[in-house]
Amino acid sequence: MSIEHRDDTGARFGMWLFLYTEVILFSGLFVLFAMTQARFPEHFAAASAGLNTTIGTLNTFVLLTSSLTLSLSVTALQLNKIRQSLLFCSGTVLLAVIFLVNKYFEWSTEISHGIYPGSDHLAESAPGTAAFFNLYFFTTGLHGLHIFIGIVLILTVTGMIIRGKVSAECPVLLVNSTLYWHLVDLIWIFVFPLFYLIPRGFHG
Amino acid sequence: MTETTLNYSGFYTEGPRKGILGWLLTTDHKRIGILYLGCIVVMFLIAMVLGLAIRLELIAPGKTIMGPQAYNATFTVHGIIMIFLFIIPSIVAAFGNFLLPIHIGARDVSFPKLNLLSWYCYVAGGLLAIASIFTGGGAPDTGWTFYVPFSTQTTTNVNLAVLGAFILGFSSILTGINFVTTIHRLRAKGMTWGRLPMFVWTLYATAWIQILATPMLGITLVLVFLERIFGAGLFDAARGGDPILYQHLFWIYSHPAVYIMILPGMGVVSEIIPTFARKPLFGYWAMAISSLAIAFAGSLVWAHHMYASGMSDLAVLVFSFLTFIVAIPSAIKVFNWISTLYKGSIELAPPMLFALAFIFQFAIGGLGGLALGAAASDVHLHDTSFVVGHFHYTMFGGAGFAFFAALHFWLPKFTGRMYRHKPAVIAWGLMFVGFNVLYMSMQAVGIQGMPRRYYDYLPEFQALNLVATVGSWILAAGILLMFYNLWQGIRRGRPVGNNPWGGATLEWQIPSPPPLENFGAEDPVVTKGPYDYKGVVADEY
Ligand code: HEM
Numbered sequence: 001m002s003i004e005h006r007d008d009t010g011a012r013f014g015m016w017l018f019l020y021t022e023v024i025l026f027s028g029l030f031v032l033f034a035m036t037q038a039r040f041p042e043h044f045a046a047a048s049a050g051l052n053t054t055i056g057t058l059n060t061f062v063l064l065t066s067s068l069t070l071s072l073s074v075t076a077l078q079l080n081k082i083r084q085s086l087l088f089c090s091g092t093v094l095l096a097v098i099f100l101v102n103k104y105f106e107w108s109t110e111i112s113h114g115i116y117p118g119s120d121h122l123a124e125s126a127p128g129t130a131a132f133f134n135l136y137f138f139t140t141g142l143h144g145l146h147i148f149i150g151i152v153l154i155l156t157v158t159g160m161i162i163r164g165k166v167s168a169e170c171p172v173l174l175v176n177s178t179l180y181w182h183l184v185d186l187i188w189i190f191v192f193p194l195f196y197l198i199p200r201g202f203h204g
Numbered sequence: 205m206t207e208t209t210l211n212y213s214g215f216y217t218e219g220p221r222k223g224i225l226g227w228l229l230t231t232d233h234k235r236i237g238i239l240y241l242g243c244i245v246v247m248f249l250i251a252m253v254l255g256l257a258i259r260l261e262l263i264a265p266g267k268t269i270m271g272p273q274a275y276n277a278t279f280t281v282h283g284i285i286m287i288f289l290f291i292i293p294s295i296v297a298a299f300g301n302f303l304l305p306i307h308i309g310a311r312d313v314s315f316p317k318l319n320l321l322s323w324y325c326y327v328a329g330g331l332l333a334i335a336s337i338f339t340g341g342g343a344p345d346t347g348w349t350f351y352v353p354f355s356t357q358t359t360t361n362v363n364l365a366v367l368g369a370f371i372l373g374f375s376s377i378l379t380g381i382n383f384v385t386t387i388h389r390l391r392a393k394g395m396t397w398g399r400l401p402m403f404v405w406t407l408y409a410t411a412w413i414q415i416l417a418t419p420m421l422g423i424t425l426v427l428v429f430l431e432r433i434f435g436a437g438l439f440d441a442a443r444g445g446d447p448i449l450y451q452h453l454f455w456i457y458s459h460p461a462v463y464i465m466i467l468p469g470m471g472v473v474s475e476i477i478p479t480f481a482r483k484p485l486f487g488y489w490a491m492a493i494s495s496l497a498i499a500f501a502g503s504l505v506w507a508h509h510m511y512a513s514g515m516s517d518l519a520v521l522v523f524s525f526l527t528f529i530v531a532i533p534s535a536i537k538v539f540n541w542i543s544t545l546y547k548g549s550i551e552l553a554p555p556m557l558f559a560l561a562f563i564f565q566f567a568i569g570g571l572g573g574l575a576l577g578a579a580a581s582d583v584h585l586h587d588t589s590f591v592v593g594h595f596h597y598t599m600f601g602g603a604g605f606a607f608f609a610a611l612h613f614w615l616p617k618f619t620g621r622m623y624r625h626k627p628a629v630i631a632w633g634l635m636f637v638g639f640n641v642l643y644m645s646m647q648a649v650g651i652q653g654m655p656r657r658y659y660d661y662l663p664e665f666q667a668l669n670l671v672a673t674v675g676s677w678i679l680a681a682g683i684l685l686m687f688y689n690l691w692q693g694i695r696r697g698r699p700v701g702n703n704p705w706g707g708a709t710l711e712w713q714i715p716s717p718p719p720l721e722n723f724g725a726e727d728p729v730v731t732k733g734p735y736d737y738k739g740v741v742a743d744e745y
Contacts (some may be wrong), residue, residue, distance in 0.1 A: 028423030118434035127444025134436035
């Protein structure tokens, strides 16, 4: 019964293909962003100025660091330093949770100001402003969902490392999770400037 | 030979689990293929009944059997099921799953568990889509395209249908990832790229489109869903949104998707024609490259669905030009099939008849596509029943008939039994005649100006509509006879040996039905091409 014989290269290859589909998924939102931004540069500039850049920047650092810790975990595993690897995995999860908590505070301030998709406040504001915030919530929401999935994924792999199912000989699951996590990180590196920084520069 | 195959049942009885769990938890690509096949045929029959109901309503002007709302819901659900649940998965998921690993000499696909997951996604998406008919504000009535602004405003149950289509997209993506990885990684020793059967090449091209394009549909449908829940207005012109943008996003997926439908069909035909002409496929590399070219060029032509939507003239010009380019690789394929037939020793067995019908109908559909691809004539033909005729010619007369050809070609391999040929040929004849009567009349009445998606029409269109409806009955009779005959064949057909048709690809060298791990203990070593018929003889049955 060797139907599922191991093919690590194949597994990584498949993961890359999957990551590609994720890029396309987000690119639909980015296209929408680009089109609306081009149409309402002033509204976008004003709306973007209302976002909390401090939290955004902080979160960027948090996420970049978490990518680093997860990569370190892979290296540790490959050197057979299981304890270190587990430590780095937990650190990554911790950082990811911090990211989500920050996001929670950010969203709740906005929501408390009556800014959320479908709110009366947005329905009354200028079309560009409404579009900006709707896209903001959809994009960061979808991204947050990916962070959440990532957390579950990393926790699962951590459990498998503990049970020895993922190990120095067979690290591909951890490697693939890391690939996924880097992508989530990478998408944020586009989301952050798109929403928080770039629109401010466009004053028609 | 006859005696041994009678009590041999291959992978149907081998496997780690017995009974129903052996199917529901299987990771065997052959069982998953059969699971898909069963679901797909059921979906087709349901949607066929809806199609017949549409035709019956159109038999005479005015209300015949349903009013406007019911009519809108019927063609929408017909379209959704036929597209997302029948034709997109049909050949890829059923025959691709079963045959791809065998064709390249592998024991399974690269990710067997993902493969099973993709089937569950298919079932879940299908159930949601069907649930949308009976729950909420009634069956969706937007047309299968879910065009905004109507789709974000109608009170019918678009939410569930959109969610279902989204999950079906997942199923499609997983299959695509699996196939590309499998073809790259698991080819047997000696199975070079130049020895891949053409079916594998087309699956390869298709899988790339599935990966590249489907996520775009995903995000678009998610946006429709969010629009409906939150009313964000991103596609609502009244609130600064852009409805045309929706159409772009939708067709960026859905046009390449028509090549997801047709390419595997072309692959099936490319297997059948050489086998029954007993000649190698003409122009192997031209066929392989043209598959990839169709996949590539087909991804760049989406906006030809939107000439009448209000794009800039420049965009219309560019997309019209690109559309004509897709015709080139398609025509290469048709010419190569014809050249394969030339001076061949042709045997008109049932699979071959279906394959020939494919070429005929696909050519008509393809030429009609050029009339629509030219912006000038499209403005006249847009949204008429000419369009309905056209896409049924390509999707049904093309991809659908290829699916039937595949059934007749490979079911003996899947089950070890042969259906009766005479009823198969009669069924084919009924379907061929019925099909052309039905859709040729629809094309003709479309040129006269009959719009699509209306339950009612002007009296001057009556005659041709009547003819079309009668055609649909002939067609349905043929389809029912075909399925009945195939079912009888599965149940008590004559046992066949390894190679009833005399094919040269790998699946014909192993028993019918194949054993659990396809090739026994030894991995196969491939020493010749897929269409090298020297020394290959068909088994008697
Ligand atoms: C079994 C025989 C079939 C019959 C009698 C039939 C009949 C029809 C008719 C009359 C319409 C036009 C409704 C209108 O625009 O007013 C229609 C629409 C459509 N059909 Fe079929 N059809 C059949 C099979 C198929 C197959 C096999 C496919 C796909 C592979 C298919 C896909 C579609 C699609 C996508 C639409 C457009 C729905 C829309 O406008 O949103 N049909 N069909």
